[in-house]
Amino acid sequence: MVKMLSRTVPQRIGSWFCKSSRQFLQLHGSTNYATRSMSERVDRLRFMQKLKEDESVCQKFISEGYFAVFCNLKPLIGEAGVLWKSYADIIKLLSSFSVDPMRDSIFVTVDEPEESPPKFAINISSDDKAQSKQLEAKVGSILGGRPCSVRKALFILPQDTASVVSTAYSLLQWHSKTQYCSCCGQTTTKDTSGFKRTCTSCSETFYPSIQPIAITLVTNGDQCVLARQPMFPPKMYSALAGFCETGESLAMTVEREVAEEVGLEVDQICYHDSQHWPFPSSGLMLGCFAKLKDGSTDVINIDKAELEDARWVKREDLRRMLADGSASSMPGLVGGPDLYIPPPQAIANKLITSWTFEE
Ligand SMILES: [Zn+2]
Known part of the structure; x- marks a missing residue:
């Protein structure tokens, strides 16, 4: 650190x-x-x-x-x-x-x-x-x-500094990708603070965009679903995440993403916390808990295009693994030696540890 x-x-x-x-x-x-x-x-x-x-x-x-x-x-x-x-x-x-x-x-x-x-x-x-x-x-x-790399920086920097780097990266990236007006194709110029860009020809104004993303910890009694994408560091598992689509409420996104990614039906969706996340561009991660719907199957059926693995993990096993604290190949990860979760700077960590250690 x-x-x-x-x-x-x-x-x-x-x-x-x-x-x-x-x-x-x-x-x-x-x-x-x-x-x-x-x-x-x-x-x-x-x-x-x-x-x-x-x-x-x-x-x-x-x-x-x-x-x-x-x-x-x-x-x-x-x-x-x-x-x-x-x-x-x-x-x-x-x-x-x-x-x-x-x-x-x-x-x-x-x-x-x-x-x-x-x-x-x-x-x-x-x-x-x-x-x-x-x-x-x-x-x-x-x-x-x-x-x-920003991804590594977010894992190793203290939370307040990581937040500044995350914001700066998103804004700098947005400016680098918004050099031309999407209305007329002419160049745009930045105002002094970087709060907006304006077209030099048609005067259209552009503000940095934000992508809302639902990140959900699915629970069923004393177990929760953790999943890993192929791009994750070895043995790292996290909550399920997906972009909100046009026309959806947050609850609708959670329901759809859980169904698409692991084939489960959920209800009792509740919002927990949120966090800016700079990947792939500028995301607003909306952290939620959702419960497996009574009477629905608990058999996980993963979308192989999105996930490499997903599994039910018992709360007592998570408590034991998170207390282990073995070193991982990626600095900042928590847990080990068989399963790691994202670092404390990530909202996924807050969702998982909050549920794991709740009384
Ligand atoms: Zn223009």
């Missing part, structure tokens, strides 16, 4: 947010701020809204911000986690690349609690695939650290 992100950001700015953003909110827009006490959370959200929507405000805070550098959409990771660079560092270190933080960076977040300046991300990439490895080596040698 890498060290916490906060250690990589100078502590001198401990009260940065309170000073800068509150002064800012008093001067801009929040006219009733002085007479009405808003919570720090509301302050933070309104400040982030201003950063996203106001070009000049965003430009001001870019010059005070910290930047995560991506190369070919891979975050640069060092011994202490994500390498956060100041604006001055970025200008100096990236002078040999054709990137400009004012023009090319995207706003990602303001930490909570608000202990540091806003965080931005910037991507350096090459259209020449043959040069991608050399580019990654060059960026790594100049900035330190190494470009790491």
